[in-house]
Every structure is written in structure tokens, then in C-alpha cells.
Amino acid sequence: MSTPAQSGASLTSPARVTGGEGTPRVKVEQASYAYAATDRSAPKFTLGPASFEARQRELVAILGPNASGKSTLLMLLAGLAKPLSGRIEIDGTEVSKLDIRTRAQRIALVQQESELLFPLRVWEYVLQGRYPHGRRLRFESDEDCLLAGNALAQVGADAHRDRWMDQLSGGEKQRVILARALAQRPSLLLLDEPTQHLDIGGKVELLRRLRKLADENRYTVLVVTHELNLAAEFCDRIVLLHKGKCLRVGTPAEVYERDLLGEVFEAPLEVEMRPGGRPRVILRGSH
Amino acid sequence: MRPLTPRHVFTICLALCAVLFVAVVISLRVGAYPVSVRDIVMTLFNAALRRWSEIPPDFQSIVLNIRLPRILLGILVGASLSTAGAGFQALLRNPLADPYVLGVSSGAALGAILSLIAAPHAPGLIQAAAFAGAIATIAAVYFLGRRGGQLDSGTLLLAGIITASFLSAVIMFLMTTLPGRDVRGMAFWLMGDLSSPSTVDLKWLYFLLVIAVGSIYTTSSDLNLILTGEQEARHLGVNVHRVKLVVYVAASVLTGLAVSVSGAIGYVGLLVPHVIRMLFGTDYRLLIPASALGGAILVVVADTLARTVVAPTELPVGAMTAIAGAPVFIYLMRRRVR
Numbered sequence: 106m107s108t109p110a111q112s113g114a115s116l117t118s119p120a121r122v123t124g125g126e127g128t129p130r131v132k133v134e135q136a137s138y139a140y141a142a143t144d145r146s147a148p149k150f151t152l153g154p155a156s157f158e159a160r161q162r163e164l165v166a167i168l169g170p171n172a173s174g175k176s177t178l179l180m181l182l183a184g185l186a187k188p189l190s191g192r193i194e195i196d197g198t199e200v201s202k203l204d205i206r207t208r209a210q211r212i213a214l215v216q217q218e219s220e221l222l223f224p225l226r227v228w229e230y231v232l233q234g235r236y237p238h239g240r241r242l243r244f245e246s247d248e249d250c251l252l253a254g255n256a257l258a259q260v261g262a263d264a265h266r267d268r269w270m271d272q273l274s275g276g277e278k279q280r281v282i283l284a285r286a287l288a289q290r291p292s293l294l295l296l297d298e299p300t301q302h303l304d305i306g307g308k309v310e311l312l313r314r315l316r317k318l319a320d321e322n323r324y325t326v327l328v329v330t331h332e333l334n335l336a337a338e339f340c341d342r343i344v345l346l347h348k349g350k351c352l353r354v355g356t357p358a359e360v361y362e363r364d365l366l367g368e369v370f371e372a373p374l375e376v377e378m379r380p381g382g383r384p385r386v387i388l389r390g391s392h
Numbered sequence: 393m394r395p396l397t398p399r400h401v402f403t404i405c406l407a408l409c410a411v412l413f414v415a416v417v418i419s420l421r422v423g424a425y426p427v428s429v430r431d432i433v434m435t436l437f438n439a440a441l442r443r444w445s446e447i448p449p450d451f452q453s454i455v456l457n458i459r460l461p462r463i464l465l466g467i468l469v470g471a472s473l474s475t476a477g478a479g480f481q482a483l484l485r486n487p488l489a490d491p492y493v494l495g496v497s498s499g500a501a502l503g504a505i506l507s508l509i510a511a512p513h514a515p516g517l518i519q520a521a522a523f524a525g526a527i528a529t530i531a532a533v534y535f536l537g538r539r540g541g542q543l544d545s546g547t548l549l550l551a552g553i554i555t556a557s558f559l560s561a562v563i564m565f566l567m568t569t570l571p572g573r574d575v576r577g578m579a580f581w582l583m584g585d586l587s588s589p590s591t592v593d594l595k596w597l598y599f600l601l602v603i604a605v606g607s608i609y610t611t612s613s614d615l616n617l618i619l620t621g622e623q624e625a626r627h628l629g630v631n632v633h634r635v636k637l638v639v640y641v642a643a644s645v646l647t648g649l650a651v652s653v654s655g656a657i658g659y660v661g662l663l664v665p666h667v668i669r670m671l672f673g674t675d676y677r678l679l680i681p682a683s684a685l686g687g688a689i690l691v692v693v694a695d696t697l698a699r700t701v702v703a704p705t706e707l708p709v710g711a712m713t714a715i716a717g718a719p720v721f722i723y724l725m726r727r728r729v730r
Contacts, residue, residue: 183627185623185626185627205626205629205630205631206629208629209627209628209629210629212627213627214627216623216624219620219621219624220620220621221619221620222481222482222485222486222487222619222620223487223619223669223674224674225619225674229395229675230620232395233616233617233620233628234628236613236617236628236629236630237628237629239613242609242610242612242613242677243613244395244396244397244398244677245395245396249395250395289628
């Protein structure tokens with residue numbers, strides 16, 4: 106059980122935390138998946154049926170230890186694989202039934218790293234986000250440039266627009282990759298471990314930025330992360346996975362139970378409840 | 393933020409066309425029998441208007457029957473190989489990919505030689521066989537270059553180099569053990585050479601060139617995204633399977649086309665796209681047409697040098713492109729390793 110406590114030092118709270126609004130934008134209903142090395146061999150990894158919903162303006166964290174199925178779930182949400190059973194819907198349409206361009210107009214996926222074959226300037230990279238909105242061979246319009254510029258400004262990377270991508274630091278690159286996703290003008294933003302190569306300041310800044318994007322742009326944001334405390338601080342909802350099973354879905358306070366987290370992460374964890382109802386995870390015996 | 397515009401593409405292509413025209417005029421001018429620029433222009437002008445009687449017989453023979461067909465062949469081969477190289481580099485996500493390095497040219501040469509052995513006089517068969525050889529080789533190299541289900545850059549290059557050397561050995565074996573066949577000399581297939589006129593009407597070869605380059609051009613926006621990775625391109629709405637199919641088939645047609653008339657000319661597909669990238673950037677909407685024109689310029693210049701530097705003896709044009717291309721290959725490889 107969580108232990109309510111009057112906490113001491115804490116991360117700065119986000120400007121505003123909302124609980125999402127309207128009808129569910131994303132609906133995951135008993136979606137499952139299995140990987141196999143070949144078509145005939147036994148599955149190497151199975152993601153059991155998972156169900157949850159996410160509304161607009163909601164920031165949802167997908168948590169779990171390594172090999173728990175987080176990235177697989179994200180792949181299903183991005184429509185890159187079709188669930189073996191169940192369904193995943195965005196705005197009432199099954200994701201796997203969307204044509205590839207429509208899907209890219211609605212869903213943007215930010216991955217950990219973008220490996221470029223040839224050098225590219227930041228603004229060229231961000232303009233790629235406008236691709237799903239154009240016809241084949243179309244040259245970018247003034248509107249595309251404006252939207253790409255706005256996306257760069259939203260992530261605070263406006264000053265880098267003329268720099269080469271390979272000259273950016275990890276944090277700067279992460280922001281530019283996010284800007285390309287924003288230039289897609291999606292309704293669902295998916296992020297795969299975006300905090301992996303960032304220092305603590307960068308992690309807090311990124312989560313705060315995602316919170317703001319969800320609030321201001323009415324995005325639904327789903328983020329795969331290992332950052333338990335940042336997820337508790339900034340997210341509206343948590344999806345906890347373990348060994349391919351969806352163990353718990355709910356608000357941070359509902360999901361962060363000492364015994365549950367200890368068992369999932371195989372570590373002696375303690376959960377404190379901070380003022381405002383947001384839990385904090387600490388190592389048992391560390392205070 | 394100044395994105396690429398059609399006007400920008402057109403301007404650069406027009407400038408490259410002007411450079412190509414100058415290269416063509418110089419190539420028509422130099423040789424054992426020098427012809428003045430004025431005579432060349434008049435000959436071309438009269439030929440364009442079909443006023444054959446106003447062209448002196450010497451000029452008709454030297455300019456129109458000997459030098460011009462060879463130059464047109466050079467333009468075809470250069471445009472084909474450099475466009476194929478640019479396509480392979482994006483799809484295989486490897487800046488060192490080129491029809492010659494990957495063994496695709498050797499595969500096309502082997503196909504062409506087998507067709508010459510089987511049916512030496514069948515029209516168009518040599519091109520079809522060269523295409524079949526090219527596409528079979530790129531498929532083999534693609535699968536040999538995969539490790540753990542993923543395309544591995546180093547493994548792919550090794551697979552290409554080994555395939556190229558194996559196919560070259562097979563070609564040498566065929567050339568030495570099958571005497572008296574209708575083949576045009578080992579150097580033609582192994583080093584590349586433009587001295588033998590095409591047995592197929594150039595019109596048809598140019599028709600195929602335009603179709604294949606045009607097909608690759610329709611995927612140029614997609615190729616820009618594939619440069620960041622196939623998975624990322626898919627997220628952004630690119631139908632990667634369709635693009636791969638179009639580019640692999642069209643690039644194999646282009647390689648087959650070039651090799652069927654000139655043998656395996658090396659490094660054009662490597663050298664030209666990189667120079668164009670350095671000059672004008674990496675956007676494939678410009679890179680494809682600019683590479684086609686750049687390749688044409690390179691092969692016309694290289695062939696002019698090949699037939700003049702040690703005159704009256706001729707060098708294979710492939711030797712000239714290799715002299716220019718091999719150092720660039722080593723430079724790019726070292727830059728990658730660093």
C-alpha cells in the first residue's frame with residue numbers, strides 16, 4: 106500500500122494538470138501481440154491482452170521493466186503491427202485499417218534516435234513532418250514552412266533551425282525530433298523512451314513540455330518511460346506492464362502501490378504520497 | 393528556411409545541361425581529325441533540320457556517324473549508372489552503394505554474355521538478359537547483406553564486393569573457355585568501353601532511360617524520408633514496399649541498360665551522386681535529375697580523355713572512371729570509419 110507522507114524536496118509541479126476531456130481518443134481493447142523468429146517457430150515474446158483508454162489533453166505513461174512489452178504496445182498503437190486479437194482505435198477508427206498516410210496525419214511517433222545517412226539541416230528535418238499532408242513529389246508550401254517553424258518554436262529549438270542535425274547535443278536533437286512530430290499536426294503523439302539520453306534537467310524539461318503540449322495543443326500523449334517519479338509528477342494515467350501483461354491502469358495514485366512496484370521492478374521500493382495526491386517512489390531504507 | 397522549389401531544380405538542371413552541351417561539343421571536336429566548333433555547330437544544326445546535302449561527307453562520317461553516337465551512348469550510360477547509384481544508396485542506406493561496387497554491373501555483364509552465347513543475334517535479348525542479371529544480383533546481395541533480419545552496412549558491402557569478384561571470375565572463365573564467340577573483348581565487360589556501337593536503336597534505349605529515371609523520380613520525396621530509416625519513413629506515411637519495388641526494378645533496368653552497351657563501367661554511380669550532394673544538397677527531388685546529368689557529363693568527359701590521352705591507342709572508359717572514383721571511394725570509406 107502507498108504510504109501517505111508529507112514530502113520534503115520535490116520537482117517543480119507542472120503549470121496545470123488536467124485529467125483529459127471528452128470521449129476517449131484512443132481505445133485499446135484486449136489488444137495482444139506475439140513475436141516469433143520465423144512464421145513457424147514458437148513466439149519469442151507475447152504481449153497479453155491489454156485494455157485502456159486515453160482522452161485528448163491526457164498524458165499517459167507506459168511503465169514497466171525491460172522486456173515488459175512497452176515498445177511492442179507502442180508499435181501496435183502506432184499501427185506498425187496489427188494486434189493478434191482485440192482492437193486499437195483512434196477517434197473511432199481501427200488504427201490498422203487506416204491507410205498509411207492518414208495514419209501518419211493522426212499519429213506521430215518519436216523514437217529514441219534518428220540515424221541520418223547524409224547530413225541534414227534542422228529545418229529540413231522538421232519539414233519532413235509535413236510529408237503526410239502533401240501529394241507525392243509535392244514541394245513544400247509557405248504554410249508547411251510556417252508550421253515547421255511553429256513546431257520548432259514550440260519545443261524551444263528555433264535558434265537551431267540552420268544547424269546541422271549531427272552537430273546537436275542529445276537534448277537538442279531530442280527536441281528537434283519532437284518538433285518534426287509536431288509538424289505532422291497529429292492528434293496522438295507517441296514517444297518511445299524519450300528521456301533515455303537526457304540528464305535530469307533535460308528529463309524534467311521534456312516532461313514539462315509534453316504536459317504543456319497535451320494541454321495547449323489538445324494532444325493525447327503516450328510516453329514509454331522508465332522514469333517512475335517523473336511519470337507520477339506529470340502524467341494523468343499510468344499503464345503498468347510486466348512480462349507482457351498489462352497489470353494495472355489508472356492514475357499514478359491508483360497504480361503506485363509499494364508491493365506491486367516492488368514485485369514488477371524487483372527492487373525494494375517505497376511509495377510516498379505527496380501533497381496534491383501525487384505519489385513518489387524511493388528506495389526502501391534510503392531515508 | 394528556404395525549401396527546395398521546382399524553379400531551383402529547373403535552374404540547376406538547366407545549368408548542368410549547358411555544361412553537358414559544352415562537354416559534348418569538346419568531345420565532338422577533339423580526336424585524330426580535329427573539327428572546328430563552328431563546323432560542329434553547323435553540322436548539328438543542319439542534321440537537326442535534316443539538310444543532309446549541306447553537310448560535308450567528312451563531317452557526316454566523323455561527327456555524325458562516329459563521334460556523336462559514341463557520345464550519345466556515353467550520356468545514356470552515365471545518366472543510367474549515376475541514377476541507379478543514387479537510388480541504391482538511399483534504399484540500402486549505404487553511401488558506398490553503387491552498381492559496380494555491389495556487383496550489380498557484373499551480374500548484368502554476365503547476363504549479357506550468356507545471352508550472346510545463347511542467341512547472339514536476337515534483338516533486345518542482351519538488354520533483357522543484362523536486366524535479369526542485374527536484378528538477380530541485387531536480390532542476392534540484399535539477402536546476403538542482412539544480419540539478424542536487418543540490413544547491415546558492412547556486411548552488404550562485403551557481400552557486394554565478393555559477388556562482384558565471383559561474377560567477374562565467371563565472366564573471365566566464359567571468355568577464355570569459349571573461343572570464337574560473338575563477344576567484344578574481355579576489357580569491354582570487365583572495365584567498360586564505349587567504342588563498340590550499340591546493336592539496338594538508341595531511341596529505344598533512351599526511351600527506357602526516361603521511363604526508368606522518371607519512375608525513380610516519382611519516389612524522390614519518399615527516398616528523402618527513407619534516408620532517415622525505413623521504420624521512420626513508414627511512420628511518416630511512406631509506402632516503403634512500393635518504393636523499394638519501383639527503385640530496385642528501375643535501378644536494375646538502368647544498370648542492365650548501361651552494361652548491355654558499355655560493359656561494367658565502375659564508380660560513376662558512386663562518384664556522381666556524392667559530388668552532386670556536396671554541391672547542391674541531399675534532396676532527392678534535385679539529386680535524381682542532377683545526378684543523371686552529372687553522370688552524363690562525367691562519362692562524356694571520361695570517354696573523351698580515354699580516346700585522346702594515349703592516342704592513337706584507346707583506354708577503356710572504365711579505367712578513367714576508376715582512376716577518379718577509387719580515391720573517392722577510399723575517402724568516403726575512411727570518413728565513415730572515423
